[in-house]
Amino acid sequence: MKMSDKFTSFIHDIIDQDLKEGINSKKVHTRFPPEPNGYLHIGHAKSICLNFGVALEYKGFCNLRFDDTNPSKEDVEYVESIQEDVKWLGYRWDDRMYYASDYFDKLYQYAVQLIEDDKAYVDDLSPEEIREYRGTLTSPGKESPYRNRSIEENLDLFERMKAGEFPDGSKVLRAKIDMVSGNLNMRDPVLYRIQRANHHRTGNKWCIYPMYDYAHPLSDAIEGITHSICTCEFEDHRPLYDWIIENVRNLNSRPRQIEFARLNLSHTVMSKRKLRQLVEEGYVEGWDDPRMPTISGLRRRGYTPEAIRDFCERIGVAKAVSTVDIALLEHCVRQDLIFKAPRYMAVLRPLKVVIDNFPEDQVEWMDADNNQENPELGTRKMPFSRVIYIEQDDFMEDPPKKFFRLAPGREVRLKHAYIIKCERVVKDENTGEIIELRCTYDPQTRSGMDTSGKKVKGTLHWVSAEQAINAEVRLYDHLFVKDNPEESKDTDFKQNVNPQSLEILKSFVEPAFAEAQPGGRYQFLRQGYFCVDPDSSEEQLVFNRIVSLKDSWAKMQKKK
């Protein structure tokens, strides 16, 4: 998609058509309807961007509605985190935050109406019996012996269900539709069940609760929703959705359900059940672990709302089952941060370098732009002195041909400073391990000066030892080693957890980081984008790697 192209999809086509035909007074009103039973993830972000996005594009509205019809699974903890996540993504619902539970009274009245119209009945069959009577995918169901109770008896029984006269599970209210339908959802679906549970909003007022299939279309109609966008697994619920809308009297709006394919992302899992397992079995540290595809995890990792919105736009909306390459998500955040993030220096795996011809107690403050490509981010001073650190990877004692970095006898530029030459390698006598490098610098090559025509192949980042700040750096990688962790039905996805998804380093960062605040995002020059973690304290900065920079050297090495 060209970035200038207007975002479009089959959903836009449907809306355009409805608008053309003047359906629903030519308004567009959507809703994002999470059940408050877990944390939101990137798949929900797709739905949020779609629903709020469509409303914005058509100058309509999008409601936030909690689908809280099953008190045994839901909790206020989740309604709070969901609001926070939607807000963080950049969407506003103003005063349009609702709960399906707001409509419990109305929903009850509508049910009474259906009974009066002989379209619903109270069934005494047990859950097991209902299942048996439902038939199977390939064989028809049969009608319940209670299906033909009189309207009066149904009315009485339903009222007594509500009054708490019957034990949990002993009776249900069912729609009277068609027990031989090829669509199982139409085989007299349950509308209400008896469940004594404390509801997070209505407390103990109710002991009967409506089912999703009943509550959802009616909630949509009550709110004047015009386009009720959901995922494909609800496609064969649509006839029931429409049946409810058509058979409840006096509804003044006709919402239309439209289905799209849910998001799958490579190298991760998306189902609430699996994410919960990762948390509970200790594969990650919590729902907001930076490796999690949850909104809270991505936020802590350092992803921006802009990047996530851009991602949701780029992946498009369609109905085919698909798995988006996580590289696209990573591309989006690099793209967003490229001009926004100050580019500072951090040496992740330090190697000591002594510059022998630099005066012992001298500190020279170098001018450094904060973002070469965005002058608006200003400049800072970087101390340069006799002892500095460079990256271990930036030195090789016996380098291959294409290695452009430091090696014995070779010269490289230190970004924002001087060109140095490696004169000598100092090793531990016993282990042979490289302890430090002795180098010399060329005073004529200070950054910005005429470098007397001197060209070097490589430019390194560095940190002056004396002024360096200690930091913990958390390097994150894909949570799973396989692009599809659930390769086949008989693989346990946890077998594919990446044992190297987190690497913790003790690093040195330049003094400019002294002012860094939790949530702050930076580019560590030549390495990637990093975000200050809330675990940071006065004593210790903690950084999360959001994403690495593209690295063609690493790629070359990998190919070999």
Place this chain on the structure above:
RNA sequence: UGGGGUAUAGCCAAGCGGUAAGGCAGCGGUCUUUGGAAUCGCCAUCCGCAGGUUCGAAUCCUGCUACCCCAGCCA
């Protein structure tokens, strides 16, 4: 013996009877005081398969095939 849906490049995805957009990934060049960024170029003679209609088909018709969803008093 059922019902619903989907098939266009490695991954997404436009396309709506006039001769295959775009993005990501990949590959190659230029440039570069980040092996980053930027920039230029390459990357489907072909649209799940087989027939048919048409001057002309990814688009229409017929028949296959593959994959996904559905038998909660979950959503």
